[in-house]
Amino acid sequence: MNDILELKNISKHYGKTKVLENINIKIKNNEFFTILGSSGSGKSTIIRMIGGFAKPTNGEIIFEHNNINEIPIFKRPFNTVFQDYALFPNMNVFNNVGFGLKIKNINKNLIKDKVLEVLSIVGLENFSNRMPQELSGGQQQRVALARAIICEPKVILLDEPLGALDAELRKQMQLFLKEIQKKIKITFIFITHDQEEAIFLSDRIAVLYNHKFEQVGSPKELYYSPQSTYMAKFFGECNLFKCQVVETYNELVTLNSEFGKFKTKTNKELQIGDEVIYGIRPEEISLTNNENENSLELKVKEIDFKGSTSTLNLLSKNSNTNIKLQNISSNISKSLSENSVVYIKFNENTGNIFLK
Amino acid sequence: MTKLENFTKYIMAILTGLIVAALYAPIVMTIFFSFYKSRKGKVNWDSFSYEPYTKLIFEKQILESLLNSLYVGGVTVICSVIIGFYFANYYHTSRGKMKELLQFIIFLPFLLPPIITGLSLLIFFREINLPRSLNTVVIGHTIFVLAIVFKIILNKLETLKPSLMESAYDLGASKIQAFWYVLLPNIKLSLIIAGLLAFTISLDETLITLFLIGNDTTWPIKLWAKMRVGFSKQVNASVTLILILTSFLVLLIATIISRSEKRIMY
Numbered sequence: 001m002n003d004i005l006e007l008k009n010i011s012k013h014y015g016k017t018k019v020l021e022n023i024n025i026k027i028k029n030n031e032f033f034t035i036l037g038s039s040g041s042g043k044s045t046i047i048r049m050i051g052g053f054a055k056p057t058n059g060e061i062i063f064e065h066n067n068i069n070e071i072p073i074f075k076r077p078f079n080t081v082f083q084d085y086a087l088f089p090n091m092n093v094f095n096n097v098g099f100g101l102k103i104k105n106i107n108k109n110l111i112k113d114k115v116l117e118v119l120s121i122v123g124l125e126n127f128s129n130r131m132p133q134e135l136s137g138g139q140q141q142r143v144a145l146a147r148a149i150i151c152e153p154k155v156i157l158l159d160e161p162l163g164a165l166d167a168e169l170r171k172q173m174q175l176f177l178k179e180i181q182k183k184i185k186i187t188f189i190f191i192t193h194d195q196e197e198a199i200f201l202s203d204r205i206a207v208l209y210n211h212k213f214e215q216v217g218s219p220k221e222l223y224y225s226p227q228s229t230y231m232a233k234f235f236g237e238c239n240l241f242k243c244q245v246v247e248t249y250n251e252l253v254t255l256n257s258e259f260g261k262f263k264t265k266t267n268k269e270l271q272i273g274d275e276v277i278y279g280i281r282p283e284e285i286s287l288t289n290n291e292n293e294n295s296l297e298l299k300v301k302e303i304d305f306k307g308s309t310s311t312l313n314l315l316s317k318n319s320n321t322n323i324k325l326q327n328i329s330s331n332i333s334k335s336l337s338e339n340s341v342v343y344i345k346f347n348e349n350t351g352n353i354f355l356k
Numbered sequence: 357m358t359k360l361e362n363f364t365k366y367i368m369a370i371l372t373g374l375i376v377a378a379l380y381a382p383i384v385m386t387i388f389f390s391f392y393k394s395r396k397g398k399v400n401w402d403s404f405s406y407e408p409y410t411k412l413i414f415e416k417q418i419l420e421s422l423l424n425s426l427y428v429g430g431v432t433v434i435c436s437v438i439i440g441f442y443f444a445n446y447y448h449t450s451r452g453k454m455k456e457l458l459q460f461i462i463f464l465p466f467l468l469p470p471i472i473t474g475l476s477l478l479i480f481f482r483e484i485n486l487p488r489s490l491n492t493v494v495i496g497h498t499i500f501v502l503a504i505v506f507k508i509i510l511n512k513l514e515t516l517k518p519s520l521m522e523s524a525y526d527l528g529a530s531k532i533q534a535f536w537y538v539l540l541p542n543i544k545l546s547l548i549i550a551g552l553l554a555f556t557i558s559l560d561e562t563l564i565t566l567f568l569i570g571n572d573t574t575w576p577i578k579l580w581a582k583m584r585v586g587f588s589k590q591v592n593a594s595v596t597l598i599l600i601l602t603s604f605l606v607l608l609i610a611t612i613i614s615r616s617e618k619r620i621m622y
Contacts, residue, residue, distance in 0.1 A: 086519035100527035
C-alpha cells in the first residue's frame with residue numbers, strides 16, 4: 001500500500017502549553033489507522049490539524065507528496081465525522097447528506113441518486129425525510145458518516161465518533177465501521193481512548209503519550225512487541241521485573257532476576273552487567289512439572305479460579321515480588337494450594353527486554 | 357381530587373384570569389374607546405363610530421409622525437441587526453482580549469441614562485456638522501438598542517456547537533455558503549426576535565429622539581404633544597392601528613418560522 005498522508009516533525013503549542021512535539025507518521029492508502037491516547041493527550045489536535053481546523057506550530061502535513069499546511073479546510077480532500085455528529089439541525093437527513101454535493105452545484109437529480117445510494121450503504125434509506133433530532137444516536141452517527149462518504153474524500157477523519165454511544169450500540173457501530181471501511185475502501189483515521197476498540201478496528205495503531213507517538217504498529221505488534229514499559233502496560237497486563245545480563249551468546253541472553261536465572265532471545269545489543277527490565281504477558285508463562293535448566297522455582301500466593309481456567313499469583317522465594325500467570329487449566333491449578341512450590345518456564349521466543 | 361384541591365384550582369384560575377385582565381384591560385379599553393364615546397365614566401352605547409379612523413387619514417401630522425416612526429424603527433432594525441450580528445459573531449469566535457472591551461462599549465449607551473446618551477450624540481453631531489434629522493435619530497436608536505440585539509444574537513450563537521460551522525467548511529462550503537445555509541437558518545429566530553425588540557424600543561423611544569430629531573417628529577412625541585392639549589379620539593385610533601399592525605406582524609413571523617422549519621431544501 002502507498003502512503004497517502006504524512007505528518008513530518010509536527011509540533012503544536014498553545015502559548016506556552018506544549019500539546020504535541022515532533023510527531024512523525026506515514027498513513028497508508030485505504031488503511032484503518034487509529035490514534036490512541038488518553039483524554040487531553042492531543043489526539044484530537046492531530047485530526048484537527050489534518051482537517052485544517054488548526055495549524056501546526058511547526059512541521060509539515062504532506063498529502064500525496066504535496067505540503068497542504070496552507071490549504072483551507074474546504075479545499076482539502078478529507079471529511080470529518082465529529083464526536084457530536086454536527087448534523088445541521090435545520091435540514092432533514094436527505095439535505096444533510098446532500099449538502100456537500102449541493103454546494104458544489106451538482107445536478108439535483110444526480111444528488112438525489114447519490115444521496116439515496118449512500119443512505120442505503122449506511123442502512124438509512126427510509127429515513128431521508130427525518131430531522132436529525134428525530135434520530136437515535138447511532139442513526140445520527142450513520143448520517144454523519146454518509147455525509148462524509150458522499151463527497152468521496154481520500155481520507156475520512158473520525159474524531160471519537162463512538163464516544164457518546166452506550167456500550168451495546170458502540171459495539172454494533174464498531175462492527176459497522178469496520179465493514180463499511182472495507183466496502184468503500186477509503187483511508188480512515190480514527191481517534192479513540194479505548195484500547196479494545198482500537199485493537200478491534202485498526203490495521204495500525206499509533207499510541208500517543210507525553211506529546212509524541214510512543215509506538216506505531218499493528219495491534220499484534222503493539223501487544224506482543226511493545227517498545228517501552230509504558231506500552232507493555234498500556235495494552236493488557238504485563239509482568240515487569242528488573243534483571244541483570246549475566247551472559248550473552250548471539251541473540252540469546254541469560255538474565256538474572258530475583259526469581260532466578262533464565263534465558264531469552266533478544267535483538268538488542270546487550271553487555272554483561274547491563275541492568276534491564278524484562279516484561280512478559282501473564283498468558284505467555286507456562287507451568288512445568290519439574291526443575292530444569294530454564295525454569296524458575298516460586299511459591300503460590302493466590303489462586304483465582306475462573307471456571308475452566310485459573311489465574312495464579314506467584315511469589316519469588318526470597319522477596320515479596322509477585323508474578324502473574326493466566327489461562328492456567330483449572331485441572332492443573334486444583335492440585336495447587338497456597339504456598340505450594342511450582343516451577344515456571346519462559347519460552348525463549350516470548351517476552352521483551354526494555355533498557356532502563 | 358379532594359374538595360380543597362378543587363377549591364385551590366378554581367381560586368388559581370380566577371387569580372390568573374384577573375392578572376391577565378389587569379394586563380390587557382388598558383389595551384382593550386384603548387381599542388374600545390376608539391369606537392365609543394364616554395362622559396363622566398359612563399359609556400354612550402349609541403355612539404359607535406369609525407369617525408376617529410376616517411379622521412385620522414386627514415390628521416396629516418399624526419400620520420406623518422407615524423410614518424416617520426416606522427421609517428426610524430425599520431432602518432434601526434436593519435442597522436442594529438446587521439451590526440449586532442457582526443459584533444456578536446466577532447465576540448463569539450474571537451479569542452482576543454479586545455472582545456471584552458467591545459462588549460463594554462456596546463453596553464455603555466444602554467446602561468447610561470438616555471439623557472446622557474442623547475446629549476452626547478447631540479454634541480458629537482454638532483461637532484461633525486451633521487444636521488439633525490430622522491437619520492440622526494436612526495443612529496441614536498441603533499446605538500441605544502445595539503446592546504439588546506447583540507446580547508440576543510450572542511446568546512443564540514453560544515448555544516450552537518462550534519462543530520456546526522466546522523462541518524460546513526469540512527464539507528466544502530465557503531464562508532458565505534456556510535453562513536447562508538447553516539448559520540443563518542439556525543439563528544434566524546434570534547435575529548427576528550432581536551429585530552422585533554429593536555423595533556418596539558425604537559417606536560417607544562422619546563428622550564434620545566428629542567435631542568436628535570430636529571424639525572421632524574416621531575409618533576410618540578406627537579402623541580405626547582397632542583395629549584398636553586387634550587385627548588382626541590384619533591390618538592386611540594392610531595394606537596389601535598399600531599396594535600393591529602404589530603400583532604399581525606408577530607403572527608406572520610410565527611407562521612413563517614413554523615413553516616420554514618418543515619421546509620425541504622430541494
